Amino acid sequence: MSDLLSIGASGIRAYQSAIATTSDNIANAGNEGYTRRTTEMREVVTTSSLRSNGGSGVVVTGVSRMGDDARADAVRSASADLARTETSATWLGRIENALNDNGLSDQLTAFFNSAKSVAADPSATAPRAIMLESAASLASAFTATSKALDGAASDLDASAEAAVSQLNQLAAGLAKVNAGLSRAPANSAGQATLLDQRDGLLEQMSALTDVTVTLDDFGRANVLAGGRDGPMLVQGDTHGAVTYLRNEEGAVSLAVHGKDGTRTMMASGGTLGGAIEGAQRIANARTELDAIAAAVVDGVNDVQAQGEGLDGRPGAPIFAAGDPPAELSLVLSDPRGIAAALPGGGSRDNGNLANLESLRGTSNVEGRLGDAITANATALTARRTVADAQTAIRDTAVASRDSLSGVNLDEEAVDLMRFQQAYQASSRIIQVARETLQSILNIQ
Incomplete structure (x- = not known):
């Protein structure tokens, strides 16, 4: 009789635990990062002189978490790839805005076209004033574009530093x-x-940089940052600290400072991987912009020096390069100083403006700027296409992981009913045992 009571009691305890676990699953069904759990049970087998290999109820062996490390690793890898591509696309978009929003290409064309108006009537002051105004607009467009790229680089630094802090x-x-x-x-x-x-922390880390994770028997995660050969960022209950630096050439330096010293971190994924790529592209765009600006300043000022203005004096410089070179300024204030004529040609001569038109062709500054804009736009389009594909890959990886670890309310409802019935049945066993014992006592 005592065996019957203990069997019933063990069932009540076991199924009470199973009901609690199932209820926990249902309560957390909407919580991101929660992994479904199940209550593991096993039969209690005893061997005695009275019973041979008989059952003595059930015992809870623990709570199993329905996670899959391989599927979780696939999600982390896909997240790192997607975050890098999206971050890279963000900075390509900033470069595109910098090159297009300030109308630099239009102003460059307008400046050269204004010289043609002066050539049509070199003695008139109105076309000269328009050309000088166009030169001022061109200098402003160069400067605004330069400052926009500076702003993009500054914002990239702030974003990367925030990612490092996180x-x-x-x-x-x-x-x-x-x-x-x-x-x-x-x-x-x-x-x-x-x-x-x-797992939640590891997934957030993978969105910032690519990580290589190894798990020990306790489930503790050791993390290498920046690939399989990267420095150890987390080992057991110790961790390192990451730092970020960027030089003027756009090269980014990441390092992990840990108990074993300082090691360089080569991030090829996540937000930091995208920031590395973005920093280099911004620096390249600035280098090309400075080169185009220098070609305009040197070329136009050289043409000016070869001719003379309306007053017969040698042509003075129109532009001055700044620091950086793309921050141009207009230094010629008198429209009469535009050197349209060749030396000794007189006020009606426009021979020197032919040199300016020749410069337009040989320097190809308009084409170089257009090529830079087109190349950036092509890269941005490619990144967005890749991002769409990587989003699908990540969604598939997440769905695969969640198919095992996610909570299905229909399944949990079925389990809840099954465990409730088992709990009631175990209670009935105890009730039957009590009634049987009472009947035996009544007979005596």
């Missing part, structure tokens, strides 16, 4: 979770919660 916070959090996992009982609800937190 990565350091996540690394510190993961180290604390690892410390908790080393103390958590195996197959416990507490361990399952810590493992959920671990």
Whole structure:
């Protein structure tokens, strides 16, 4: 009779735990990062002189978390790839805005076209004033474009530094979770919660940089940052700190400072991987813009020096390059100083403006600027196309992971009913045992 009571009691305890686990699944069905759990049970088998290999009920062996490390790793890898592409596209978009929004291409064309109006009537002051005004607009467009690229680089630095700060916070959090996992009982609800937190932190880290993760027997995560040969960022309950630097040439330096010293971190994925690519593209765009500006300043001023203005004096410079060179300024204030004529040609001569038109062809500054704009636009389009494909890849990886670890309310409802019925049946066993025992006592 005592066996019947113990069997019933073991069933009540076991199915009470199973109901609690199922209820927890249902309650957390909408929480991102929650992994479905199940209550594991096994039969209690005893061997005695009275019973041979008989059953003595059921016992809970623990709570199993329905996670899959390989699928989680696939999500992290896909997230890192997508974040890099999206970040790269963001900075390509900023470059596109800088090159297009200030009307530099139109102003460059307008300046050369205004010289043709002066050539048509070199003695008139009105076309000269228009050309000088066009030169001022061109200088302003160059300067505005230069400052827009500077702003993009500054914003990139701020974004990258914020990402580094977040990565350091996540690394510190993961180290604390690892410390908790080393103390958590195996197959416990507490361990399952810590493992959920671990995977959530790792997924957030993968959106910032590519990570290589290894798990030990306790479920603790050791993390290499920036690829399989990267420095150790998290090891057990210790973690390093990442720093960010960028030079004027657009080269980004990332380093991990840990207990074993400082090692360079080569991020090829995540937000930081995209920032590295974006910084280099911004620097390249600035280099090309400066080169075009220098070609305009040197070429136009050289043509001016070869001719003379309406007053017969040698042509003075129109532009002055700044620091950086693309920050142009207009230095000629008198329209009469535009050197339309060749030396000694007189006020009706326009021979020197032919040199300016020749410069337009040989320097090809308009074509170079157009090529830079087109190349950036092509790269941006390609990045957006890749991002669409990588989004589909990541969505597939997430769906594959969630098909195992996600909570299905229909399945949980079925399990809840099944465990409730088993709980009621176990209660009935105890009731039957009590009634049987009472009947025996009544007979005596």
